[in-house]
Amino acid sequence: MAVNSSLNSKLVGKYSVSNCECIFVDIYLNGSTFIRYGTVYRPPNASYEESIEMFSVIYENVVNVNNFVLLGDFNLPDINWDNLTASTQVSREFLTTCFRIGAHQCVSFPTRLNNITDLVLCSNRNLIQDIHASAPFSTSDHDIINVYVVPHNKHKSQF
Numbered sequence: 001m002a003v004n005s006s007l008n009s010k011l012v013g014k015y016s017v018s019n020c021e022c023i024f025v026d027i028y029l030n031g032s033t034f035i036r037y038g039t040v041y042r043p044p045n046a047s048y049e050e051s052i053e054m055f056s057v058i059y060e061n062v063v064n065v066n067n068f069v070l071l072g073d074f075n076l077p078d079i080n081w082d083n084l085t086a087s088t089q090v091s092r093e094f095l096t097t098c099f100r101i102g103a104h105q106c107v108s109f110p111t112r113l114n115n116i117t118d119l120v121l122c123s124n125r126n127l128i129q130d131i132h133a134s135a136p137f138s139t140s141d142h143d144i145i146n147v148y149v150v151p152h153n154k155h156k157s158q159f
Helices: 048-062 089-101
Strands: 009-017 020-030 033-041 068-073 118-122 128-134 144-149
Touching: 009 048, 020 048, 033 048, 048 068, 048 089, 068 144, 118 128, 118 144
Parallel strands: 033 068
Antiparallel strands: 009 020, 020 033, 068 118, 128 144
């Protein structure tokens, strides 16, 4: 995660659970109002236990935060985001975490092959003005996700 030095920001935490990684940063809009941004990587071979630990880290870092945006490669292709179902236990646990934190999943298009594995989760759909895919970067087989976040002070952020 990179944050422009002109923004008032604070590193909240950097976590590594085996091969799973999460970073959380608060970007202040004015005074004490902030959006918590988190980036997540969960490798496709992460164990159930590693995944559950990572989901707990996510929960602990956003459960009491009014405005958050989580972005990353979760590698949970079996989740059907239209009807909120999944065929594996780890994906069902992730859906439960999403429900518990009140997250809205914003990606409605495939990001790797025919699957939605790269996600944008937010506390409030009004934070996301636009989201769309671009061609993969370099040799990656994941599409780039362009997300435009518009916080209450109307400054636009691109990721």
